[in-house]
Each structure stands twice: as C-alpha cells, then as structure tokens.
Amino acid sequence: MLSQHDRPMRDWLALLPPTLAVGGISYYSYQTYKKAQCAGNGQVNTSIRKDINKVVDFIDIEDITEKAVLCRCWKSKNWPYCDGAHGPHNKATGDNTGPVVVRHKENK
Numbered sequence: 001m002l003s004q005h006d007r008p009m010r011d012w013l014a015l016l017p018p019t020l021a022v023g024g025i026s027y028y029s030y031q032t033y034k035k036a037q038c039a040g041n042g043q044v045n046t047s048i049r050k051d052i053n054k055v056v057d058f059i060d061i062e063d064i065t066e067k068a069v070l071c072r073c074w075k076s077k078n079w080p081y082c083d084g085a086h087g088p089h090n091k092a093t094g095d096n097t098g099p100v101v102v103r104h105k106e107n108k
C-alpha cells in the first residue's frame with residue numbers, strides 16, 4: 001500500500017506521457033513550419049521576377065572592373081548582385097548560402 005507521501009510522485013509520473021506527446025507534436029509542427037518558411041512550395045526563388053518563366057541574367061565580363069559579387073540565395077533586393085541578405089536568411093534557417101565572387105585573376 002502506498003503512503004500519502006508516495007502519491008504526489010505517482011501523480012507527476014502520470015503527467016509524463018501526455019507531456020511528451022504534446023512536446024513531440026509541438027516540435028514536429030515547428031520543424032514543419034520552419035521548413036515551409038524556408039522553401040516556400042519547394043521554390044528557391046520566392047520574390048525575384050516571378051512574372052517570367054525563367055530568370056536569366058547576363059553580365060559582360062568586360063564590365064567587371066574589380067569584382068562582381070553575385071547572389072546565390074535568391075534573397076537579394078539588388079539581384080543579381082549580393083546585398084548581404086544571405087546573412088539573415090542563414091541565421092533564420094540554419095542554411096549556409098553565400099555569394100559567388102567573380103574577379104580578375106590579377107585582383108586575387
């Protein structure tokens with residue numbers, strides 16, 4: 001027979017399964033939400049020239065004086081150039097994107 005002293009402990013243990021279930025569901029929901037926020041509907045480009053079928057940019061190599069820093073995260077407001085938007089994106093999502101830097105060999 002349990003004493004009055006043992007009963008509160010047993011009551012607390014009874015709360016463990018529902019607490020774990022709610023915690024697990026919350027964690028799974030958060031991960032799903034986070035993934036949806038990052039990927040949109042599986043699209044990488046969520047905002048740049050969405051009115052056309054394919055975003056293609058041309059930069060003449062002769063026009064690059066020292067270097068060109070080009071966006072690869074699709075978050076730049078100065079597309080196709082990097083504006084540093086990859087930093088907040090990486091912080092928010094855990095991603096590791098960054099620009100591609102095109103430079104003349106002598107400017108290394």
Ligand code: FES
Nearest residue numbers: 071072073082085
């Ligand atoms: S803003 Fe996209 S790579 Fe920097």
